[in-house]
Amino acid sequence: MTKIYVLDTNVLLQDPNAVFSFQNNEIVIPAVVLEEVDSKKRYMDEIGRNARHVSKLIDSFREAGKLHEKILLENGGTLRIELNHRSFHQLQEIFIEKTNDNRILAVAKNIAIEEETKPNGKPVILVSKDALLRVKADALGLQAEDFLSDRVVEVDHLYTGLQELHLDIDKIGLFYEKGELPLEKFANQKFYSNQFLILRDELGSSASGIGIVNHTGTVVKKLVNHYDSIWGIKPRNAQQTMAAELLFRKDIQLVTMIGKAGTGKTLLALAAGLMQTEDLRMYKKLLVARPIVPVGKDIGYLPGEKQEKLRPWMQPIYDNLEYLFNTKKPGELDAILAGMGSIEVEALTYIRGRSIPDQFIIIDEAQNLTKHEAKTILTRVGERSKIVFMGDPEQIDHPYLDEYNNGLTYVLERFKEEPIAGHIKLLKGERSGLAQLAADLL
Template identity: 35%
Template structure:
């Protein structure tokens, strides 16, 4: 780093998983300096040629750093190259990026003597902390165990990467509905109601619900009112009166809601004006079953879409799918058993369940696709059901959403309490990111299903285990 750098600016040492999680992460540290250890470049080099999902992210990160450093001399790469001009706004980087040759560290002064990559990166951060004093050196990694090891080894500052974290706690995540205490109308002082066809729309004051967002459901505890926020101005909110009993009376493909949460979710799923429906909630709350029932209703009964594409994230799918026999659909079948289970539930009263399932899968043109092969496609006039989306990052979800063309509806479902990814948590999951980013988009709706309806056993396990 340049010798005259302000001592108040920090030095951030990045772990490999940060650049895999967000390839351009080194541009996110504003006025602070960023150091990438040589070990991280070696790991990126190994990953970029692998068949893993993150190979593309590794290549993107390497290219981005090469674009910045390609004219730098070896001395400048060690000292640091300014990142000024690579962004705009208050978050634009003004610090320096440098490569640190951690292989040349004196073994005698290293805390960890084993040659594991994580240990070498921690040793590099500890060495920098010593020679760069009084400047703060911060190791940034998404690996929880590595953070513990680094602190235990004497590194003063260790952090998770939080630039992509929109909320600090899951309790602040939008649920998709707002519940009023008592009777809704008791909280409303003035209202202007009008009728448009069969719909009744109420215009109420914005101060009744100052933090309302588009397509948020409104219900009250006395079950006297259920509505939907249709539009907002600075002073008013327009609410579509859905009617509590009418909402509970909706059904799709023979499925009726068991609670008000499912009723609101079903309304959003069947609304042709909503292109993205996000369903969150615990196992057994009905996310997959409702999504599939609504999809079959709209494809087979109403002929609104041409096909149903079902896909999901599986942590080991990139390595494992090639070893399974058969077509892509047959390879995906073990991971999409939740869908076939739900189909079986929907047709359990039929005389020939297997025959009905085969007929419906052909009639509705249900296709099982790997999330790995969604990139580069353009999906038109279809319903895409993305299951287990809590294991995807924001960039992976963006890849899938941008595949959706004209007339396509995307249904994302996931349980934020069941994240299998090594480096994601409930607050950094792409599903959480999606809920927060799209809550004010008029073409999307979110619903948190909080009641377990699968069985009393599942309900007890969700509460007590």
Template identity: 35%
Template sequence: MSSLQQDDNSKIYVLDTNVLLHDPLAVYAFEEHRIVVPMTVLEELDNIKDRKKDVSRDARLAIHALEKLINGASPELVQEGVEIEHEGSGTIGTLSIFADYQLLKDTSGSEWMPMDGPDNVIINSALFLQRQYTPHEVVLVTKDINMRLKAKGAGLNHVEDYRRDKVVEDIALLAKGFIELEGSFWGRVQDCKSTTEGRDTIHTIDASILRQSYVNQYVIDDTESFAGRVIATHEESTDLLDIGFERLMAKHAWGVHPKNIYQGMALDSLLDPDIDLVVLSGPAGSGKTFLALAAALEMTIEKGLFGKIIVTRSTPEIAESIGFLPGTEEEKMLPWLGAVTDTLEVLHKNDVSPQNSMQYIVDKANLQFKSLNFMRGRSITGAFVLVDEAQNLTASQLKTLITRCGEGTKLVISGNLAQIDSNYLSPVTSGLAYIIERFKEFDGSANVYLDGVVRSRLASFAENNL
């Protein structure tokens, strides 16, 4: 890598493999600074790209992004740093490949980590650069928490998580999809203009009453005297559709009625044909999958708005190679979609022949169970799509799925940010959190945090006390 001048304030960022897997275009995220990719990272990407796993696609995308930048550059320039021009900002950074296998031959001293694994080689690369380019700041960027701890313990001064996809600093700041006011809503409203459009009543109130609001955000109060939804925001005023607390609690789908006001808001958005994307988050047992599937059956079979229901979810690492399971794609996915099949059983448990009813519903609704691996490249039209357990998906994976949805498709994404299984995701970097924040001001979407466990008193006690 080329030498740095004393007056050069740019930093040196050493990228770990998991950063490029998490965001294949991460090399464009560091503006005027210098990016270093150790050779070990390229070797790991090479090993991953041919695996029959979802992550292999991200490895290939990362490799293509790197190849695009260094294509045509001489070996000397690749080691010194190829310029990265950032469109729009006018800044220029550099990308270089660090030949760690050559520069770290002598690692017998106590100042080095043992060379017994890729993580340690990458840490040693950062330590070497830190020593060579002092006093310039060398930063190891990794999503592996334990690797960050090891790097700090080994003497690396600067270690960071990859933050480009962190949409909020604290999960408590994540949009809930509703505003819950203390006291009476009408007690806060001094001036209100109400108009009637057909069966709908719309109130125009002062924008300061709700502070920062966005379209399709719900508004309720704790006196149960008002329930509405924001339908338009202006500089000095906000338009609210008056839904009514009682009417919201009277919503129903496939025989399912809301057990609390949060489920009422969720059902309202799920049953609204003008809302293309609904994001449901909340603790286990709050009714996310139950409500989504009931709404899917109602809108597909009873109302005929969709021609099929597609259910998919992220599969844990041990399940990604579904080719080893027997049967068709749908049969292979069934073990990982137990929550959905359990919900179907509950919805039809009182039927004379529950098993026959379930099979009839599966056929009538054209209910399909799909792996995320097989959703890429498709164009999904006229379907109700349910993505379950979305907290384990990255922003890139969810973007791929959302861009598959064509006309006449409704997408429901549900998950619990407290149940992330991925080693490289946290509540603030999960694709679920990313979608909630990025789509909160899109007038074709709504999100609702289902506050409260309704599965059972046992589940509620466990959620609150364990």
């Protein structure tokens, strides 16, 4: 049986092509949704871009017929713009205020009542990214669902870049002796390029080893990073050691790292970038960028020139640089960076249109990027450059993103089988005991 899906505005603003995600079912877009989309068209961010895309897409549908009646979509479904059903008769005793959300609820409720009177009435489902709107729909007896088609991965299946392998202790000894171990006996398991394996004794002894899978997924090899100190810091746990391996491998152009606050993502990436730029001269410049998305209420306009405006947003980067350069006096770090000239701290706002060759690029807080923004950044990377995407998918400040549809998750899942990419999830907090406890408990 076909169904009727009533779409909320945030579904279209999250995925402009969402209308093609419902197979051969009927899609209803309330007129108030068009009004909300129209109000967002002038925004200069991703939401504005999506609003303009939706506007052009719906306008193109007019060639297929009158939108308020019903048109056939290329995937077999139908779409119509609902101009009526704005009566609040069914809602007025529960939700008195005539907000846009309540208007959308009214459309869905009245269509559902109409379908109940028909012999072969269709189920009516409200689709929204707004959890409270789904709760209100449930209070009215309406079926409501989240829009999940934009998710890159299902819950709890996010790639970690790490896997344990239990095998005979003699095999572990052979791994240390030869520096590698064939994986043909584990044909029932899938291994990705540059995936880390922790080798453990199947009988439970303390014997273990750490290796990385080769590009064909057939052999696990010992780690090759031999730097005891990286710009004055040392990896403190196994996952940080794995991250250092990825950061220094010349054949890996894209590194993704995820982990809770305090696991050392930013500090380790900056140290590796500084060492390869300043000491080893492998890159001409170190570029560090992060999206400008506030954690709380936006503080509004900031005084000064561009660098002065960006300083509060980029302060977490400068905090790590102060630690690495061991600066103690005010202004000392600025003087060092000005003298070096090879370190650039930038906002992602200005990255479109650039070409970035011969640089070590760090994208911090990448979980606040949309899929389109992540693609825009990666397509800026030039020859002989290396880029590091990192962040915590559980700490997202963007209103239309979650753990499973953000740009960081999108990149790491799409590139996990590519030989030029590597990924690791950092597990243990190293900032302080309090920071680790806060990350776990809060």
